[in-house]
Amino acid sequence: MIKDLAAREDGTVRVSGWVEKVRDQRYVQFVVLRDETGAVQLVNGGVLREPDPENPRSDILVPRTRTISELTHGTFVTVTGELQHNERVKLGGVEIQIEEIEVVAASLPDNPVADDSGIDVRLDWRFLDLRRPEQNLVFRVQTTFLHALRQVWIDHGFIEVQTPKLMASASESRAELFTVEYFEGQAFLAQSPQFFKQMAQAAGFGGIFEVGPAFRADPSFTSRHATEFTSVDCEFSWVDSHEDVMELHEELIVAGITAVKEKHGAEIEKLFGIELEIPSRPFPRIPLAEAKEIVKERGYEVPRADADMDPEGERQIAAYVKEKFGHDFVFLTDYAWSIRPFYHMRHAEDQSLTKSYDLIYNGTEISTGAQREHRIEILEQQAKEKGLDPEELGFYLDFFRYGVPPHGGFGMGLNRVLMLMLKQSSIREVTYLFRGPNRLLP
């Protein structure tokens, strides 16, 4: 691995990777070779372009020189050579004097992605785009973040579940549902694991978590929406209120960012110019109605007929929290019942508000959480109030007829978290293969 070279002593080494750059000078050739761990400079000091009977190594030097001259960007090679530490080499302080170079898989000479290519061209050639060190880092950060979250859940005794993505009926909203031809009938793709993770509470699983795909037939083209995205979900029993959910949520976020900073902090600073901050606990909590007042005092009136926030309002309240508390996160709490799904629990003392929250990170919503309504009579009543078809919800309501403890949880968009952590302009940049209304390829 290239990252291990700097720590090695001078001597013969063998490295593999792809060609990032070739400088073919008259008397010396340089190749920058990259693998998933870093880049290193290769040097051919024995440039010989035409056979020379005077030179006893002519038979070796000429083919080597020609091979290097013909190397195309992206070609995978294996190189044997002498590792030399050299402080003047900017790239890691080492270089390799090439002895043997083998082309393992040649690349076409054209490079369809240029440095100034737009996002659509880059997504067309995503596998080339992902070779950039910044893109590689995104997915190593994601790996570390998820592993840290799972460790927290496992330390709490939570169970990992894989809920089905094929459903017989609508999950939350019929509007944005994908339909699947299912043998003689049809099925739907799950928009969230909501119902199935609540089922685990009826099953006495206690705490559960899932990281998996979710599907929304949402025709919008914003920087925050996709038709398929990775949902980070958890749900657990015996909560007293949504406060318990927020506490676990904070713990997870802090563990995730801490692990990322420890493992990738220096690289993130180098490649993205961002110094990651470990958020302090507790995260600020502001009831939504109050947040709207604060935003209004700052001169922004949310232009919505309902009680909800809008994206600009989220940015404004985040700016306020950053100024006032120096915090990147804020829980907006106690959303109005009128704008929440039927399964959110309402406050006993104020039926117009729910025991719910949204989590805002650097000005954008990344998650919705709540205590769920577990009392079947009230849950049925709430479904009716929202105009839902009890027939279609039958299988879900059944979960509650045989006893379910009080419980709560949240769903969080993984791609949004990554986008906001690394200050990227769109989830397209941090999704392995983005899916939108116009994009199903590659």
Place this chain on the structure above:
Amino acid sequence: MIKDLAAREDGTVRVSGWVEKVRDQRYVQFVVLRDETGAVQLVNGGVLREPDPENPRSDILVPRTRTISELTHGTFVTVTGELQHNERVKLGGVEIQIEEIEVVAASLPDNPVADDSGIDVRLDWRFLDLRRPEQNLVFRVQTTFLHALRQVWIDHGFIEVQTPKLMASASESRAELFTVEYFEGQAFLAQSPQFFKQMAQAAGFGGIFEVGPAFRADPSFTSRHATEFTSVDCEFSWVDSHEDVMELHEELIVAGITAVKEKHGAEIEKLFGIELEIPSRPFPRIPLAEAKEIVKERGYEVPRADADMDPEGERQIAAYVKEKFGHDFVFLTDYAWSIRPFYHMRHAEDQSLTKSYDLIYNGTEISTGAQREHRIEILEQQAKEKGLDPEELGFYLDFFRYGVPPHGGFGMGLNRVLMLMLKQSSIREVTYLFRGPNRLLP
């Protein structure tokens, strides 16, 4: 948590869970209370069925007695009481003298699942079925198994990816593909992440892993098939042959079973009567042609026109391996090119064989692995030989035009591994919510 009670000193405790059993005797009431960690016996020694003016505690005892009498199976309660260690209590050596019992969520009195209910009834009421301690253990075992695998991958520097499940065209076989209505057009559900995990090799990711859903429109009703299942996938660069893939595969399996045995071994023995064995490395490897000879010598001729094994052949070869090497696993290697997908690499010295394997566990196939063909000219040729449409494969073949290092990997059915590890009769028993041609609910 109920599992923590035995280690506690006598004194006041508060526990929550669901009612598993009530014995309502004349002078004493017993309740078995369960949570996700275990079960405990609750005792009400102060049985008083009718108000008694002589008894100063009558106002407390009568409602308590009645509450317990009316408890239905599955009702969730919270109990405060005195913990007492008592060796005569079979259930964990402790009991709780009830002081206060609160019904949190009552269950309907009927129990739609009886002890002798068939699998279909149990799946109809999966959330009740999952309350059984055996079922709960299955998913805790799965959690531990997956976490151990991920730890191995992360220790090797592998990256976790989430590949899209929505595709523009077929992945491997058009025959078993689910179609999705996708805005004005259509999409397909991924049958495996094969193409996308290979893309990570073109992207220079090195090693990657994914645990996610896969979909097959397979109308069969065997104990091993589902229309949606959890696929455990990994793929990595710079392999010399399928042997490198088998080595990592072994390492993962051993790490997974070791972690499961350490954390749940005693419980697995108690609930399933199975003493888990940590498999020794290397696992036996037998070329498929040789395996068919061995099976034939045992008196079983595989009734197939092609070069493949069949389920009975797999059982036979597993029995042979168990007798001869005392091993639960066997790699069958070097499958004929005629029965492998177009992207498997062939042996240079024998083009009729592939550098591939199946992994058999306790007599059933759980996984297929291989070195992949990374040389574009050969790959295109192989696709043509298999009669595939190069148009439809275009996006995939593009991955190879800009250089891809030699690589290999495997896909493994998580539910099958669990089924075979815990010696269950069907993947239905070890899938959170099974999906088959006739089953989309709950």
